[in-house]
Amino acid sequence: AQSVAQPEDQVNVAEGNPLTVKCTYSVSGNPYLFWYVQYPNRGLQFLLKYITGDNLVKGSYGFEAEFNKSQTSFHLKKPSALVSDSALYFCAVRDIESSNDYKLSFGAGTTVTVRA
Amino acid sequence: SAVISQKPSRDICQRGTSLTIQCQVDSQVTMMFWYRQQPGQSLTLIATANQGSEATYESGFVIDKFPISRPNLTFSTLTVSNMSPEDSSIYLCSTRDRREGELFFGEGSRLTVL
Numbered sequence: 001a002q003s004v005a006q007p008e009d010q011v012n013v014a015e016g017n018p019l020t021v022k023c024t025y026s027v028s029g030n031p032y033l034f035w036y037v038q039y040p041n042r043g044l045q046f047l048l049k050y051i052t053g054d055n056l057v058k059g060s061y062g063f064e065a066e067f068n069k070s071q072t073s074f075h076l077k078k079p080s081a082l083v084s085d086s087a088l089y090f091c092a093v094r095d096i097e098s099s100n101d102y103k104l105s106f107g108a109g110t111t112v113t114v115r116a
Numbered sequence: 117s118a119v120i121s122q123k124p125s126r127d128i129c130q131r132g133t134s135l136t137i138q139c140q141v142d143s144q145v146t147m148m149f150w151y152r153q154q155p156g157q158s159l160t161l162i163a164t165a166n167q168g169s170e171a172t173y174e175s176g177f178v179i180d181k182f183p184i185s186r187p188n189l190t191f192s193t194l195t196v197s198n199m200s201p202e203d204s205s206i207y208l209c210s211t212r213d214r215r216e217g218e219l220f221f222g223e224g225s226r227l228t229v230l
Binding site for chain 1: 117120122147157158159161164208212217218219220221222223224226
């Protein structure tokens with residue numbers, strides 16, 4: 001079984017400050033990990049992914065995430081948040097060694113609010 | 117990345133009616149997925165639709181309630197049957213990048229059932 005936990009329902013930061021959105025995962029095999037963002041009344045947009053290789057991955061809009069296997073975490077980060085980053089963020093995982101490896105499991109989502 | 121178009125983008129429906137959501141992809145894809153996002157909640161996979169075969173439904177979802185068609189490699193429909201207010205959700209169509217597995221989503225269809 002695979003699952004994702006996003007421990008914070010909401011994250012509030014001031015514009016220009018660092019932004020971190022936390023994600024931990026559980027899989028029986030090796031994970032593929034993803035971050036998505038959802039703006040109001042929109043579908044999900046893909047931000048970045050970890051498949052293999054460097055633990056630090058860079059994605060769209062200046063976001064990056066660090067894969068930490070020992071802590072089973074994949075936290076999303078941005079060095080300097082913008083008001084336009086205010087949105088709902090989802091972490092997702094696939095267990096590539098599962099017989100149902102095509103399935104993506106999503107976390108509950110974290111609402112990010114960046115105040116001016 | 118695939119571009120996915122869904123319609124309707126939103127609708128208000130009466131209890132007991134059915135609504136069909138259409139999903140069009142700009143390239144041929146093997147797997148298409150239908151997700152539900154209930155208000156304030158995360159995404160739940162309803163079913164996986166492969167062209168030429170019956171859709172595979174997840175636990176808690178049945179074909180009579182959510183019939184799916186997949187007539188070709190670029191198109192799928194999801195019908196929400198005999199709707200009740202509990203079916204008020206955003207329904208999202210998605211497909212997968214073949215190589216590495218990230219999903220691409222349509223803009224979603226926001227249904228409100230009165």
